[in-house]
Amino acid sequence: MAGFGGFEMPIQYAGIVSEHEACRGGAVLFDTCHMGEFLIEGAGAVADLEGLVSCTVASLAEGQCRYGMLCNEQGGVIDDLLVYRLGAERFMLVVNAGTQAGDAAWIRSHLGPTTRFTNRSDDTAKVDLQGPQAPQIVQALLGDAIVGLKYYRFVQTIYKGDPVLLSRTGYTGEVGVELYAAPDQAIAFWHEAMAAGAVPAGLGARDTLRLEAGMPLYGHELTTERHASESGFARALAQDKTYIGSTVVQDEAQRRQALIGLTFEGRRAAREGDLICDGHGREVGVVTSGSYGPSVGSAIALGYVDKTLTEVGTPLMVRTARSELSGVVSELPFWKEGTARKRPPSWQENGGDTSSYT
Amino acid sequence: MSMDDRKYAKSHEWAKMDGAVVVVGISDHAQQELGDITFVELPAVGDTVAAGGECGVIESVKAASDLYAPVGGEVVEVNMALEDAPELINQDAFEAGWIMKLKPADVAELDSLMSAEEYDALM
Known part of the structure; x- marks a missing residue:
């Protein structure tokens, strides 16, 4: 056990x-109740959120969610989050645990008078079911509401007599869902999914899975000290709108x-x-996350280097406490066989299309 | 429970006489604490190590730890199987997961190590 947020x-x-390995080949459950959930509602919600988060909000369809960042005036990252469009003027933001209180204060201070903010973190439980077997387990437990669901889309359905929200999202590179529900429902889902073959997974596997998938972890790849644009998650950073920090984030000269x-x-x-060094031993950057990648079969790392050294294949050296390691710049994700965007085999006959990532 | 056919160092290595050599590994308790072992840096055959001296590194998903020689001597063999299968230490710390064999400089150094009972009492 460890303290986390x-x-x-x-x-x-x-x-x-x-x-x-269970996540890459079967299905695992993560207890992610620590994550924060905010409701943002009202006629001004779209405009307020557009000014707060780095991704485009207005173009989200109801039933769609999008990854974005909350930046400060200097372009540093206060948090990374998911924006769910529940209705025309109704949104859910899903944020990290350690940043939740600060996010809430920041967001509230930037909302217009007609926009309502509700912090639902304490009464929203969250469970992630991830892995190639996840779709059929969800179908067995919740019926066909999820069949055909595209990547980064969600459905609201009934489980054990009460409403739940299921999104086809996750933090592993594999297909799966994130379930938002009342605590009792989440516990029932956990036990039923385990009975159907899913195994519980902890923060350790969550970290190696997301690292192989090339996904950032707040506090490591993303911090207030570093410009959002340096992270390279261009899809999360709209170029054609103004939001807090955008003048810095959109200025290539500052990257x-x-x-x-x-x-x-x-x-x-x-x-x-x-420290990351170039061929001449000159310091050019720093490692932000590193581990042995169980599915990749070698050690892998994420880190920041001078932007002139990002070409795939560039040899770089990492100085660890005990030795020097030779590495090369690699394409992300490290794990290329992930099922996250693929159509689950059990959905074939229903024609579920998973071609889009928005 | 640690095996009582060998001795233990406070730094969690075991040492077992086998004919003229001392076989060295880490305890089952140590492998459990480390979790899944992903890499072992072995000493080179021919290296001379001192009792208590650093002679390798064991990495798990969680962290890296130094390996210390429980007795001094010359490294005469290392477990090459660990290069591709470091998980052997998790699976069988006392047998298949052995790490190195030493020609001891002074067999009496074994006497200063703990018995299994003494080691387990510390855990």
Whole structure:
């Protein structure tokens, strides 16, 4: 167990690697109740959110969600989040646990007088079911409401007599859902999904899975000290609108470094804070996350380097506490066989289309 | 429970006499604490190590830890199977997951190590 964002959370249940592999080949459950959920409602909600978050909000359809960032005036990242469009003037924001209180204060201070803010974090439970077996487990538990659901779309349906929200999203690179529900329903879902073959997974596997998927972890790849644009998550950063921090984020001249993936020859891992050097031994950046990648089969890392060194194949050296590791700049995601965007085989006959990522 | 056919160092290595050599590994308790082991840096055959000296690194998904020689001597063999299968230490810390064999400089150094009972009492 470990403290995480004010919660006591398990690092592992059976073991990090076995949980990781269960997600790539079967289905795993993550207890993500620590995440924060805010409701933003009212005639001014769209305009207020457009001014707050880095992704475009107005073009979201009802039933669609989008990844974005909350930036400060300097373009630093206050948090990364998902924006769910529940209705024409009704949105849910899903934020990180450690940043939740600060996010709430920041958002409230930037909403117009007619926009209502409700913090639903304490009475919203959240469970992520992820892995190639996840779609059929969800179907067995909740029926066909999810069949045909595209990536980054959600449905509101009934489970155990009460409403739940299920989105086809996740943090592993595999197909799956995130379930938002009342605590009793989430507990029932957890037990029923386990009975159907899913295994619980902890923060350790969550980290190796998201790292292989090339996804950022707030506090590591994303911080208030670094411009959002350096992260390279261009899809999350609208170019054609104004939001807090956008003048910095959209100014290419202010982007000095860029996030890269590094793959190493062996299994030995670089760790957060290790320095990245070029062929001449000159410091050019720093590792933000690093681990052995169980599915990739070698050590991998995310880090920031001078933006001139981001070409795939560029050899770089990482200085760890114990040795120097040779790595090369690699395409993200590291794990290329992820099922997140693929049509689940059990949906074929229903014609579920998963071609879009918005 | 640790096996009582060998001795233990406070730094969680075990040492077992096998003919003229001392076989070295880490305890089952240590592998459990480390979690899934992903990499082992082995010493080179021919290296001379001192009792208590650093002689390798064991990395798990969670962290990296140094390996210390429980007794001094010359490294005469290392477990090459660990290069591709470091998880052998998780699966069988006391047998298949052995790490190195030493020609001991002074067999009496084994006497200063703990018994299984003493080691388990510390955990």
